[in-house]
Amino acid sequence: MTHLLDPSAGAGPTRDGLDAWRELPAAQQPSWPDEVVLREVIETLTSVPPLVQPHECDILRTRLAAVARGEAFLLQGGDCAETFDANTAEGIRGKVRTLLQMAIVLTYGASMPVVKLGRMAGQYAKPRSSEVEAATGLPSYRGDAVNDLHGDRTPDPRRLVRAYANSAAALNFMRAMATDGSADLEKVHDWNTAFVASSPLGHRYEELATAIERALAFMRACGLDLAGMPATHAVELYASHEALLLEYERALTRYDESGQNAYALSGHLVWVGERTRDLDGAHIDLLSRVSNPIGVKLGPSTTPEVALALAEKLDPHKVPGRLTMVIRMGAGRVRELLPPIVRHVEAARGKGSVIWCCDPMHGNTTETASGYKTRAFDDVMDEVRGFFEVHASLGTHPGGVHVELTGDEVTECTGGAHQLTDADLAGRYETACDPRLNNGQSLELAFLVAEMLQAARVSRSR
Numbered sequence: 001m002t003h004l005l006d007p008s009a010g011a012g013p014t015r016d017g018l019d020a021w022r023e024l025p026a027a028q029q030p031s032w033p034d035e036v037v038l039r040e041v042i043e044t045l046t047s048v049p050p051l052v053q054p055h056e057c058d059i060l061r062t063r064l065a066a067v068a069r070g071e072a073f074l075l076q077g078g079d080c081a082e083t084f085d086a087n088t089a090e091g092i093r094g095k096v097r098t099l100l101q102m103a104i105v106l107t108y109g110a111s112m113p114v115v116k117l118g119r120m121a122g123q124y125a126k127p128r129s130s131e132v133e134a135a136t137g138l139p140s141y142r143g144d145a146v147n148d149l150h151g152d153r154t155p156d157p158r159r160l161v162r163a164y165a166n167s168a169a170a171l172n173f174m175r176a177m178a179t180d181g182s183a184d185l186e187k188v189h190d191w192n193t194a195f196v197a198s199s200p201l202g203h204r205y206e207e208l209a210t211a212i213e214r215a216l217a218f219m220r221a222c223g224l225d226l227a228g229m230p231a232t233h234a235v236e237l238y239a240s241h242e243a244l245l246l247e248y249e250r251a252l253t254r255y256d257e258s259g260q261n262a263y264a265l266s267g268h269l270v271w272v273g274e275r276t277r278d279l280d281g282a283h284i285d286l287l288s289r290v291s292n293p294i295g296v297k298l299g300p301s302t303t304p305e306v307a308l309a310l311a312e313k314l315d316p317h318k319v320p321g322r323l324t325m326v327i328r329m330g331a332g333r334v335r336e337l338l339p340p341i342v343r344h345v346e347a348a349r350g351k352g353s354v355i356w357c358c359d360p361m362h363g364n365t366t367e368t369a370s371g372y373k374t375r376a377f378d379d380v381m382d383e384v385r386g387f388f389e390v391h392a393s394l395g396t397h398p399g400g401v402h403v404e405l406t407g408d409e410v411t412e413c414t415g416g417a418h419q420l421t422d423a424d425l426a427g428r429y430e431t432a433c434d435p436r437l438n439n440g441q442s443l444e445l446a447f448l449v450a451e452m453l454q455a456a457r458v459s460r461s462r
């Protein structure tokens with residue numbers, strides 16, 4: 001059984017400490033049954049073209065620098081776990097559309113650009129709290145890059161190549177959608193209008209939707225051809241995932257043209273999860289050495305000291321837009337746990353030296369009596385509200401939200417306009433891992449967050 005390859009195996013250049021992580025504790029790595037196959041796979045992944053380019057990562061970093069300065073807002077969203085089967089045109093289109101629908105509402109609410117970052121095209125590996133699944137006694141599902149949710153749970157390294165190929169296909173499709181008119185401002189707004197008209201709680205959002213409608217009408221009246229304007233016709237869309245599988249990430253880590261800077265080219269932004277953010281562990285070490293914009297998840301056990309130490313290690317030079325701290329404390333605890341962290345990090349490093357982003361999903365997971373993992377929409381919104389309250393009281397920027405969502409009308413989270421109950425979950429419960437907001441719930445979240453952003457703007461200008 002192999003967790004990682006022998007460092008002397010020569011899986012690519014080892015300068016700049018890009019393989020230093022091999023000597024460090026690495027949590028959540030699969031036990032690959034066959035080292036020979038793993039070695040072949042890693043050789044393949046070391047030679048294939050990268051999925052993204054360094055300059056794209058740099059542009060995203062400059063966009064995120066605006067978020068850090070309080071001049072833009074970050075919207076990050078997609079599946080908890082992508083699957084090969086669900087990597088279809090329809091599935092990708094639904095998620096991209098949902099992100100674009102949310103982005104319009106947030107752009108208006110914040111009066112700021114919204115950085116659109118899919119949790120997509122690479123989200124194929126999952127950390128698990130237990131080696132075995134309680135309900136079945138099977139080894140835990142670790143994401144489609146590792147094992148099969150519905151079949152053999154033995155880790156198979158060949159799945160890493162499929163993860164690469166599926167990521168490439170998804171990225172290709174996303175890139176096309178960004179420029180082929182799918183992102184057309186008026187079209188996307190029309191979908192939002194249809195949502196507001198049909199949602200039981202739509203009247204709550206009518207004011208905002210009407211205001212956006214009037215802004216568009218005003219632009220048209222001024223003679224602006226919205227469909228012909230690149231800024232309203234095409235969008236910048238980026239891809240992100242959790243950098244969990246170190247062999248995979250290392251194989252896709254490459255140098256830029258100057259040969260000076262290494263990038264994890266499996267996605268534009270990669271993040272370290274709550275279970276692998278050990279300050280002295282392998283994940284933090286590898287990501288500290290790449291030049292991408294990166295994220296780190298911070299859960300309720302995070303002390304202000306640990307948050308600062310992570311920031312110092314991952315972004316010692318305070319590169320604008322480099323580091324996003326993704327806060328996932330739970331609705332009941334964010335108001336208590338977040339303020340000391342923000343205060344400590346900003347006091348030591350300066351205001352806006354990191355981006356504060358709210359993940360209102362992972363601290364709010366519960367299990368129903370019938371065994372469904374779910375999240376209540378009200379808890380999700382309450383954590384976002386708490387996050388905004390904390391930043392309002394500290395005078396810091398609530399930089400963004402990170403949500404698990406899909407474009408489909410699944411029944412995985414309870415509540416929302418259709419007031420889904422525990423009993424409704426069985427209807428369309430399709431997630432391979434955590435429960436996601438469906439299209440309607442995602443849009444509701446966007447409208448509510450837009451109201452908070454508007455209120456934050458009004459109170460700042462007073």
Ligand code: PEP
Binds near residue numbers: 242275
């Ligand atoms: C996730 O984002 O799906 C996840 C596992 O989150 P966290 O690392 O915050 O628990």
Ligand code: MN
Binds near residue numbers: 434
């Ligand atoms: Mn998740």
